[in-house]
Amino acid sequence: MSMTPEKRFLGIDRLPSSDRGALGLPEDGQLRSGQVEAALEQLVDIIARHPLGGSAEAKRLAARLEHSADRLQAEIALAGKGPLHPAAARRAARRLQASSADAAPGTSASPASPFAAPSAPARPAVVAPAALGRGTGAGVGLTADDLTDFDRVALAVLVVSGGWNATSAKRLATIAGEYGVAVADLEKIVLGLTQFLSEGEGLRGAMGEVGESARTTWMASPRQGRVDAAENAVERVFSRINDVLRDEVGGGSDAARMRLTVIFTLFALSWVAALGYIFFGSSGKGDAAEDAASRAPVGVAVSEVAPPARGDVDANGASVAPIDALAAPAKFPRPPGFTPSPTPPAVIESASAAAGWIADLEEAVRALDASKGRFDGGSDAERATALVSGALARAADAWPAAGGYRADAVRALGAVARASLGADSLRRLMRLVPGSSADVALGTRPAWQRVWRQAFGAGCLASIVVDPTFSPEIAAAAREELRQRNLPIPRGKVADPFGTAAVGALVATAPALAEQIVFGSSSLDDVARWNEAVRAAASTPRMRIDAAIAGIDAVLRAPGALDKPGPLVDTLAFFIRALDFTGRGAESESVRGALATWLLDKNIPPTRIWVLTSLLDADLGIAWYGPDLVLATNAGDDARADLAERLDRAFPRLTTTIAGEAVLLDPEPYQAWRLALDEVWSLESGNEVERLRNAAIALGVMRAYRGHERGDARSAQSGLLVLEEVLSREPEEWISPPAGVRPGLPASGVSDGTFDAEWRANSSAAARLEAVRNLRARPAAGDLGPRDAQVAAREALRASAADVRQELCAVLMDRYSNGPEVLRALLDALAEGRGNEEARLFIGTMADATVAGGDWIADARRALLTKIVSLEDSAANAVDLACADIAEQASALAAAFGRMDAGAAGSAARPERVLATLGDAMRDEAATRFLAEPFPAPVEEIERLRNARRSLARSVTQRMAAETPAILDYAAMLVASRQPSLQSRIAEIVAAARALRAAAPSASDQLMGDLYSALSILDLGLAPKPTERAGG
């Protein structure tokens, strides 16, 4: 039987038919976009790890899974259940590119295709349910080509607004009239589109095309309402009157004067008539309506008088507010924006020789060494100068295309600086760095390349200034050069000095660039190159976003007209698309701040803000931006402030997306989790037993997390039960010996020393036998007093009379073998020296152990000690019990992380070994997760430190404490891999745990502290499942 791809790659017989089943997701319940992506990623990862992971078969299987994920994502998007996962969005973008490629002439528009449409569908037609009936099932047989313009816009609005809700209803109602679609029909259309999306196959791979055409339709359609039409008519009439009057007045003839008199008289009379009608005319219908209203019975609810139309509520039944009068957005014949032109071939060619820059700079170091580090005019110095200036000039002209060579060039420049000696030489070297005003003025370079040179120079100099490994003299020379160029001098710790300074220099040129675009001395090519440099220099999204904000700011303040099509508005739209309006990252805060600043800045006219807000509204990628956020062209300060406030409220907050990949719990288990955590935090930890107990409980609660993560409710519940079980133990249970044997007690009413006195009183064998028999006759006796025990033990081992000694041994074995005092006395009696064979057997019987060998005294002591300890209540028993709990919980947790062999060990294993196994299990799990960069540290470093700590640990608690930092780090890694946005908070917890650990007074404190910190991190990864859909 041949093996199916499912069996080969996933270990299952066949892929379930449902999309959820295919991805291993629960068949019921609401899904999250992130959940779908996580499931997909896991399966694709399994496929990729297979030795045949690159085969066509594997790719087909992965594609099937991706299609299942896409269908689920579409359902989620239409249901409005949270934002689309970035991975899904990227996949959709890839499909769009693929579909664009397929759509080339002669490919998709093949006449053979049953779905091929010779031309765009007629506008008035809507897809709606009627059209859906064409196929055998709903949606089947339809493709994106069947959609009308309005369908496309509606579909795009639905997707970006998170489904059919108040926002999408408001937006669609606004545009429905312009397409001849009645508001009452809107819901039917939406229903049809929803079915089309969820059941149909036609949209697959074409969503991007639909979105792009929707954008074009949205931006380009006249969308002229009745009011606009009336305004235009009035305007035309007045223009005509104006022309006539101008001709008549300009004529100066008597006839003209006569005509003017007649015209003005008629005009005045018409005004009088109009005023008379307004003041004295009949109220007509208005009065009738008022009368009717006044006659309405008092107390009738408004809703009864005017029940809301079905269209006034959204899919949740929530009321949709009446649509306010909105400002008409700016219109353009085509959507503003542009596609950046590719990097010029000359630049690419120059960058391809980047290795030569480094070689020249290294050669310059050798030449400089030959000239003793001086740029003094000697031949070697001249050669060094030529090499440095040549290499840097070439690098400055092409660095954005040079990739990693740029950093190498900066490093090589540093080496040249280190080789330079003396202030003059350093000054000369810094002047060789391109980008000074004299340098950019030279030559016939295009404007964008001059900007590149400035940015490169700023980056190089800043790299030297900030790097503490450069000597103060070198740093001072670089600082002076920055001062000469009027560039900001970076101070303190800067993560990426080149990027910060280069982007700063580029940002400083943005206003000039915007002005040059207005005046025509720069083009969109210059903007593309500027943006290319920003992208190459910026090492963080924040830098890129700040640069885009600076670009928008420059455009808004530039002098040219913004409401007319042209490169300026194209630049504005280009920068808008570069910004992050999702609220996902911390960077979006600066976007929110910038929007508010522009709205409130009186130096930016409202007409320009009108264009900006219109473009934001038109960008269907900014789902939350609605037409109600478009500023009117005549808006005053109050209106601007009001809009700024509304915009701030509408801007998505980070908290709305943070739970994207969290482990979601139903309210009840989440409440149980929270209660358990509260209880853990309030546990006392005054001594080592309590701390070890708390560590065991923390491990149990970690098991609960793992159970929730794996969807194993039983395991989760069992983890939480540990808390109750451990805390319900009585104090005696902790300290009592595990074997349960109770120690013998001395007979009541017999004082210690009685036997000693009898023994001493008469040394005859008969008297001593009598004394021994009295010992046997003591009622309910299990032990002797210390004094009697000492005498009995000594004589049992060494009494000269054999019959007395044997009788004494027999009594002790029969009655006092569980007497702690007797056993201790025997132990001490052994210190006297070697005993005979009889003594060996006697001790063995007393200690319940076999005592043998030439050096049996050592064995005997050990056996006696073990028995003594096993009879006593002690704190050591409590420690053993707590450590057994730790071992049990850690082994169960390790099993939950895939180490099934650890689960078998249970509480019998040594706790430090089980914790080590748990650390290994978590490491193996963490190794399967993807993180852009290691967090909180690379696995190798975590393991190195773990080994180092093991080598320092001496006691059991220290050995346990040597394992827990790795457990904490891996917990951090696992949660951060699910929710990268939590990294900063997790890092804080990890740092606090490290400090706590360094200051801990005991190893058990370290153990407990680490596990508590791990628990805090896992807690961040849990979130309550929303009970109803959020937003709308």
Next chain:
Amino acid sequence: MVRMLRFLLVAPLAIALLALHAPGSSPSSHRGRWDERLARLDPVRPLDYLELGEEVADAAENEAERRLARELFGLAGALDTQRLGRSAMLALAQFAANDEERARALAAAELTGGRGGTARGVRAEPAQLEALSRAISFHRRGDGRRALGALKQDGADALLDVVGEALAGGADVFREECRSMRAGGPALADADAVGRGIYVELALRQGELRSPGLDLVLEGDAPLLEIDLADPIGTWGVDPSRPWWRGGKWSGNE
């Protein structure tokens, strides 16, 4: 006569100059003799700091020079922890003022660049253990003289030094108690002391496989030595952002 006068004038001056340059005359002069080499140090070459630190440590004649050596070792370790951290920390350990400080430095050496050796807990040779066990028994029975005698056998004294803290709050306390016991006196009545003797002896006899409870009795609950490598000043005692020797002190490049 003239020669005598010249001698009288020159001699005090020469003596004063000699005194000024004599070893141990002043801390600053001692640091001053390294100035030239210190000024040539460059953080790009952290090994230079370590090598100069070794030279300074070898030639150190006063506290100022020893401090300078410590600073050089610290900078070497802080500037290149991965390569030189362990060596620098081991070098710093030789300047430790006490055992605790030394243990901390050695632990830091392990954490900065160790490859995971094996630390051993308390272990005892069989004869050593038997002798100490006898001493504990005699001590429990109130026979201090014989307990002291047992301690003198087979290196039991040395083992007592290791486990004395767990046994009686210190080896010297145990010895002192033995000395103060009168011949023929009563057995030890303190239940806690009796119990500690039992548990410590059993813990020693069970070796590495002892239960956690016994281990805690013997080894205690001292924290595992930990250093925060993210805090270079706390770890190395120097500020790595000030690696340049300028004007007789460490400075940054601003």
